[in-house]
Amino acid sequence: MNQLMEIQNGSFSYDGENNIFRDINFSTDHGDVFCILGANGTGKTTLIKCLTGLMKLNSGTIILDGEDLDSLSAVSVAKKIGYIPQIHYSTFPFTVLDVVLMGRSPHLELFESPSEKDYKIARKALRSLNISHMEDKPYTEISGGEQQLVFIARVLAQEPDIMILDEPTSHLDFGNQIRTLKIIENLAKTGLSVIMSSHFPDHAFLSANKVAIMQDGSFLDVGSPEEVVTAENMEKAYGIKVEIADIHDRKACIPLKINEY
Amino acid sequence: MFKTSIRNKLLAHQTSTLLLLTIPLILLFFSSFLVGRYPISPLEVLMVIASKIVPLNTIVPLPSDAVIFQIRLPRILAAMLVGSALSIAGAAFQGLFKNPLVSPDKLGVSAGAGFGAALAILLSLSAVMIQVSAFIGGLIAVALTYFISRTFKGTSILTLILCGIAIESFFGAMISLAKYVADPYQQLPSIVFWLLGSFAGVTPQKLVMMGIPVLFGISILLLIRWRINVLSMGEEEARTMGVDTKKLQAIIIFSCTIVTASSVSICGIIGWVGLVIPHVARMIVGPDHKILLPASVIIGAFFMLLIDDVARTITTVEIPVGILTALIGVPFFLYLLRKSKEVWV
Numbered sequence: 001m002n003q004l005m006e007i008q009n010g011s012f013s014y015d016g017e018n019n020i021f022r023d024i025n026f027s028t029d030h031g032d033v034f035c036i037l038g039a040n041g042t043g044k045t046t047l048i049k050c051l052t053g054l055m056k057l058n059s060g061t062i063i064l065d066g067e068d069l070d071s072l073s074a075v076s077v078a079k080k081i082g083y084i085p086q087i088h089y090s091t092f093p094f095t096v097l098d099v100v101l102m103g104r105s106p107h108l109e110l111f112e113s114p115s116e117k118d119y120k121i122a123r124k125a126l127r128s129l130n131i132s133h134m135e136d137k138p139y140t141e142i143s144g145g146e147q148q149l150v151f152i153a154r155v156l157a158q159e160p161d162i163m164i165l166d167e168p169t170s171h172l173d174f175g176n177q178i179r180t181l182k183i184i185e186n187l188a189k190t191g192l193s194v195i196m197s198s199h200f201p202d203h204a205f206l207s208a209n210k211v212a213i214m215q216d217g218s219f220l221d222v223g224s225p226e227e228v229v230t231a232e233n234m235e236k237a238y239g240i241k242v243e244i245a246d247i248h249d250r251k252a253c254i255p256l257k258i259n260e261y
Numbered sequence: 262m263f264k265t266s267i268r269n270k271l272l273a274h275q276t277s278t279l280l281l282l283t284i285p286l287i288l289l290f291f292s293s294f295l296v297g298r299y300p301i302s303p304l305e306v307l308m309v310i311a312s313k314i315v316p317l318n319t320i321v322p323l324p325s326d327a328v329i330f331q332i333r334l335p336r337i338l339a340a341m342l343v344g345s346a347l348s349i350a351g352a353a354f355q356g357l358f359k360n361p362l363v364s365p366d367k368l369g370v371s372a373g374a375g376f377g378a379a380l381a382i383l384l385s386l387s388a389v390m391i392q393v394s395a396f397i398g399g400l401i402a403v404a405l406t407y408f409i410s411r412t413f414k415g416t417s418i419l420t421l422i423l424c425g426i427a428i429e430s431f432f433g434a435m436i437s438l439a440k441y442v443a444d445p446y447q448q449l450p451s452i453v454f455w456l457l458g459s460f461a462g463v464t465p466q467k468l469v470m471m472g473i474p475v476l477f478g479i480s481i482l483l484l485i486r487w488r489i490n491v492l493s494m495g496e497e498e499a500r501t502m503g504v505d506t507k508k509l510q511a512i513i514i515f516s517c518t519i520v521t522a523s524s525v526s527i528c529g530i531i532g533w534v535g536l537v538i539p540h541v542a543r544m545i546v547g548p549d550h551k552i553l554l555p556a557s558v559i560i561g562a563f564f565m566l567l568i569d570d571v572a573r574t575i576t577t578v579e580i581p582v583g584i585l586t587a588l589i590g591v592p593f594f595l596y597l598l599r600k601s602k603e604v605w606v
Binding site: 049052053054073074075077078079081082083085088089091092093094095097098099102103105106108110111112113114115116119120123158 | 266267268269356359360361484485486487488490491493494495497498499500501502503504505509543547548549551
């Protein structure tokens, strides 16, 4: 069966010699939450950028809904993939509603600006995340957690099939991390396919149904969270000892104290 | 669910704000006919203008007609167009470069145009040819900036600015060289005076030559203005939202360059307007480029016309507007900055 997105033997390098990542294979479909784990500098962000079409693979292919990603225009890709970068540098204090409206741009012509329909879609996205009350606020003056919700709303207004997030929880406090994961999980239930990178193995248990661990530019292991997030894999990937514990209805990945210095 | 939709409410609000901004501009436009050495009464102005639309049997003194249509009207329109052009270009560039400190001459257009003019003065060309040469000089400078930056690996908006600074310095040096070799009694003063900026030499012909490209460029910028919002969120984010960023950047740079080069070519280098008017507009209408760009057009026209009226009246010998824009604009801007709640990061 055809998957929504599939990457086959994907490799990338800046100079043609040293691969940032190589031989990456995986696929995701509607409703999947695919979580990419791995230490700093293993190439997660580069892989994410290739998946969004921002960077091109040196070899291998990415198939998006049956078509080669390379052959698609920016507009066609944007209608299928929404993206939230790890860091956003803001310049102008646009209102929250204006930011969410920007998600409509792949559906508008070059000279067009948002119509009645686009406003409706944008406000629906805000409502679905319970942030309608802040639509007139400058997005630069709300908290990091709220800003993350605004960007998710922008992706929803874009109406893609896939949402790709680069470490969506890295700037958030403890509570907002978990709330964001819950929102991601709920969105996946509506059929959205989610691909995200994360620094927290535990997040894989909380929201993902597929996990990959990246190490030195290739996947150490891919599969369900239970199969992949193991004490052995964690030690290989991060060089620390962890214990995988059963807590209530789920597994948890808990680091152990480091004694050897 | 809602009696009037949010979009219609916003649109109505934006339209009424723009209309409110237009009222002082219209008043200033008509009062500007009264300003100048040759005294003309408001009634005469109305009669002269009306006589062009409907045939009147009243006797209008001929000199008034000539002063109004040959001298004052072109000058008023030129000042308004230049103010609009520099302001909208500044607003668009600040969005493009994600930097509110950018002015429309950041890619070298003014320096290039200045050199073009200086060269034409050195060659003793006519006033019209000086304008043409300045326009071409401005285009060449920006084309150099643009194409040189594209030869670098990993072309980003930052390399574009860096190339712009380099090209600006280069043409700055070429202007100095032109001044150095110029005949110090005739050419040098002309070059210096040209660079200071003035609307004194505007003729109907020069106005048309400059007005057409300016209106063309402004129209394009107004058409794409909503996309500048998306672009100002960052190049990568804009691309993932389906924006062909390279193309949009090229359209913005092209439009801003032709409006700025045309402006500089008719009245010399006028700084400050393109940097500050977008800020003034942002304080009034907010950061959304959909309303910011038209607001910049209106406020820019008002400001430039006001400055030119002052330049014409304050002293018996006209002060170059390039000097006055800063002398009047700086305190005005600082005053607004103090009053405004807006904070720039």
